[in-house]
Structure formats: C-alpha cells, structure tokens
Amino acid sequence: TIATTTTTTDAANINTAEESQGQEDSDGSSYDIPVVPVGFKDYKVIQDKDKIPAQVILLKRSTFEQIFMQNPRNDGSDGYNLQAEDDDIVLKMYSFCHLEKVYFYKRYAYIEGRCADSRFYNADDFIDHILEDKYQNEVEINKIISKHNKSVEAADSTSTKRKINSPQMIAYGPMVTGEYLSSFSGFFIAFEYIKSGGDLKAKHLSQLQAQLEEIHSCNIAHCSLSLRNIIVDINDDARIIDFNNSYTDEVSEDGRYPILLNHLMDGDYDQIVHIQERLVSDDNDDNNDDK
Numbered sequence: 001t002i003a004t005t006t007t008t009t010d011a012a013n014i015n016t017a018e019e020s021q022g023q024e025d026s027d028g029s030s031y032d033i034p035v036v037p038v039g040f041k042d043y044k045v046i047q048d049k050d051k052i053p054a055q056v057i058l059l060k061r062s063t064f065e066q067i068f069m070q071n072p073r074n075d076g077s078d079g080y081n082l083q084a085e086d087d088d089i090v091l092k093m094y095s096f097c098h099l100e101k102v103y104f105y106k107r108y109a110y111i112e113g114r115c116a117d118s119r120f121y122n123a124d125d126f127i128d129h130i131l132e133d134k135y136q137n138e139v140e141i142n143k144i145i146s147k148h149n150k151s152v153e154a155a156d157s158t159s160t161k162r163k164i165n166s167p168q169m170i171a172y173g174p175m176v177t178g179e180y181l182s183s184f185s186g187f188f189i190a191f192e193y194i195k196s197g198g199d200l201k202a203k204h205l206s207q208l209q210a211q212l213e214e215i216h217s218c219n220i221a222h223c224s225l226s227l228r229n230i231i232v233d234i235n236d237d238a239r240i241i242d243f244n245n246s247y248t249d250e251v252s253e254d255g256r257y258p259i260l261l262n263h264l265m266d267g268d269y270d271q272i273v274h275i276q277e278r279l280v281s282d283d284n285d286d287n288n289d290d291k
Helices: 061-068 096-107 123-154 202-217 259-290
Strands: 044-047 055-060 088-095 169-177 186-192 196-198 230-233 238-240
Touching: 055 061, 061 088, 061 186, 088 096, 088 123, 096 186, 123 169, 123 186, 123 202, 196 230, 202 238, 202 259
Parallel strands: none
Antiparallel strands: 044 055, 055 088, 088 186, 169 186, 230 238
C-alpha cells in the first residue's frame, strides 16, 4: 500500500514525521507519510557522497506522483504544476541511513561511546541535529525564494526585481519504508529537474552576480558557492543551487543588516571572485590549447 502526501511549498510549518502522521491539512485532507515500497529502485543516483549529508536521485514524474504525491494539491497557485509527462523530478533525501552509516562515522569518531564533537552527546543526537538543521533550513530558504518569485510575477513592469532562477521546490516532508537500512527513511525535498546545457564559463559571471544580488535582496546568504553548486541550463543560463548551508536573518527596521548576515554575504562575493579566477584561468588554458 502506498500512503499519500499533500505537503507543498505553501505549508505554513514544517512537520516532523511524528507530527505529520495522521494530521489533517488546511483543506481538510489527511496527511500521511509517503511509504516507499521495499526494493524500490526505479531511479538514478545523482549524488551519494559521504561528505554531503544528503543523497540526490532522479525520478520520473509518474513515479514521483505515485509514491510521493498520489493526491497532490497542484492547483497552480498553492502547489506546483507538473506539465509534461516526461518531466523528471530531483529528490534530495536526508536519510537516516546515509547520515548514520556514512556521513556520521566518516566525520565524527566515538570516544568511549560518546561523540567526539562536544556539541552532540551521541550519534543519534548528531543525526537529529543534522536532519533538523539541514532539511528544515533548506525548506525554509526555498520558501523565501518561492515567495520572492511570486511577488516578481505579480509586480508591474516598472519593478526592478528579478526572479531567482534556482530549481523550484515542488514538495517536501517525511518519508518511510519497510526496508532495513534504506535511503528512503528520513525526509525528502523534491525539486524540478534542470537539464544541463553545458559548462560554466566566464561569460556567465554577470548572470551569477545578478542572481546573487537578488538572493541577497531576500536576506539570504548562500554560504557555499562553488562550481558544483552552479549549473548551466539548456538556455545557457547559470543557476545557483543547493541552499542547505544558507543563512537568513531579519533586517532591522532602519534597513541595517545583522552583522553575521552581512559578513556571510561578503563571503558569497568572495566566492564569486574565486570562481571568476578559476573560469578565467580555464578559458586561458583553452585558448592556449587552440594555438
């Protein structure tokens, strides 16, 4: 039996697995945690590195809807409309299995049964912290981006605001499976799939700068800008991705940015400089090879 989920980007609060089971959504429909079938393998792994606290897979639209959104609220306003039948979905999974068996033990050692990092008492404490911090933070940041993009769409032609072209968050929530040590026990965030159109080049720097300025206008510092967190789509547009390490804070009434947020935004611009140096160096190498 496949349970259903109605979690979408308009949810007011992030529900933990315990809070979500059996709840009613705002429209009166029941909220059940998606149950991923035992032995499910109808996906392609995109990212499964032990240095990163999440796994990323690619699903077909039909598979995603069947398991994670059997009764989706895709009304075009609160939800997300999946159009073409062949649309793929990127699923980012904050998996208990991945965190405990791979990420945790590669980064933190036990000392007499306790975690070497003094912030955490044991492995379970560390896992709970990562799940809460990374998953919820990424969801909240993407909610802010979605709200910003909707305001841009609703603005008149005189507005100077631009949309943030990061992959749109489609759905999120807890997930479970009956399979032992499965990647599908934990939390998921679903994003639209952006097809790659080529490599990042120096010519894309102005796009990156404009996108970063728009992200900062939402009081968000990305905090981990690098070549691996930027993709170029089939329209040759550069897109910034991966906001699980991002930071946001409220600006004061007089318009002043908090010290930490301002510092982290400066760090984003420093990373753009490093990326520029790398791209210019690569372009020079290519030119020398052509001679």
